[in-house]
Amino acid sequence: MKIFKGKGELTRFQILAEIARSQPHLRQRDIAKKIGITVQAVSENIKSLVKEGYVEYGHRRSEYRLTKKGLEKLRKYAMSMKEYINDILDVMRKYKTIWPAIAKGKIKKGDYVELFLENGVLYAKKIDSPANAAGAYAKAITNANDGEDVAVMDIKGTINVPKGEVTILVLPTMFEGGSKACDFEKIKKIIEEKSFDRVGIMGTIARAVANKLGIKYDFEFAAPECAIHAANRGLSSLILAVGRMSERVLEKLEKENIPYTVEDVRKSR
Numbered sequence: 001m002k003i004f005k006g007k008g009e010l011t012r013f014q015i016l017a018e019i020a021r022s023q024p025h026l027r028q029r030d031i032a033k034k035i036g037i038t039v040q041a042v043s044e045n046i047k048s049l050v051k052e053g054y055v056e057y058g059h060r061r062s063e064y065r066l067t068k069k070g071l072e073k074l075r076k077y078a079m080s081m082k083e084y085i086n087d088i089l090d091v092m093r094k095y096k097t098i099w100p101a102i103a104k105g106k107i108k109k110g111d112y113v114e115l116f117l118e119n120g121v122l123y124a125k126k127i128d129s130p131a132n133a134a135g136a137y138a139k140a141i142t143n144a145n146d147g148e149d150v151a152v153m154d155i156k157g158t159i160n161v162p163k164g165e166v167t168i169l170v171l172p173t174m175f176e177g178g179s180k181a182c183d184f185e186k187i188k189k190i191i192e193e194k195s196f197d198r199v200g201i202m203g204t205i206a207r208a209v210a211n212k213l214g215i216k217y218d219f220e221f222a223a224p225e226c227a228i229h230a231a232n233r234g235l236s237s238l239i240l241a242v243g244r245m246s247e248r249v250l251e252k253l254e255k256e257n258i259p260y261t262v263e264d265v266r267k268s269r
Contacts, residue, residue, distance in 0.1 A: 169190070
């Protein structure tokens with residue numbers, strides 16, 4: 001469907017619509033600002049619309065009115081636009097949000113599945129009916145074996161995800177002695193007492209500390225953002241950071257309302 005035969009037709013439609021909404025008192029600069037064109041372009045279009053009999057001037061400056069012919073033209077524009085938009089909306093209704101999940105057990109297309117998070121990963125498990133779901137459920141639209149990805153649609157209910165906590169270890173700067181000035185026993189104790197799903201490092205000193213203690217880290221770039229994403233999936237993270245780096249982490253965690261704990265692991269002097 002061709003609503004507007006040329007680029008200028010859309011502008012003419014918008015000008016006619018603005019005149020209809022605000023007649024008779026309407027300044028050209030107001031029209032220009034509203035539809036995003038220059039005042040000169042508005043002036044030229046109005047002159048053309050007047051010449052064609054769609055618009056007429058009023059008794060005063062900046063007075064414009066739609067003629068009967070202009071009202072009919074605007075109505076045709078609007079009806080064509082409405083039909084076009086309705087067609088687009090009909091197409092959009094055919095598309096529904098599809099989510100991927102990992103299958104827990106064998107799932108067939110059309111099965112109802114319960115959805116849950118485990119270690120930050122979305123899983124789907126076959127259930128006999130929605131009534132058997134403890135939380136969120138959906139319908140599978142593909143087949144999948146255990147461990148494969150399965151597409152689900154029409155999600156209902158809520159997946160309860162408590163926010164994970166982030167623990168920040170504040171390390172000494174090079175001026176304070178670097179990794180040699182760390183309280184390694186305290187770091188070991190923290191790691192033994194808490195269970196962390198993810199570990200991140202920030203900077204060279206953090207890398208040296210992790211290497212010395214044999215700590216395997218999951219991320220070293222964009223550590224604050226990674227920890228935030230993990231926390232929103234219910235995972236706890238440990239971040240090793242130096243001085244101002246740790247302050248930057250705290251700012252971002254507070255902004256995202258992520259619970260955190262700060263541990264100063266610098267040796268006391």
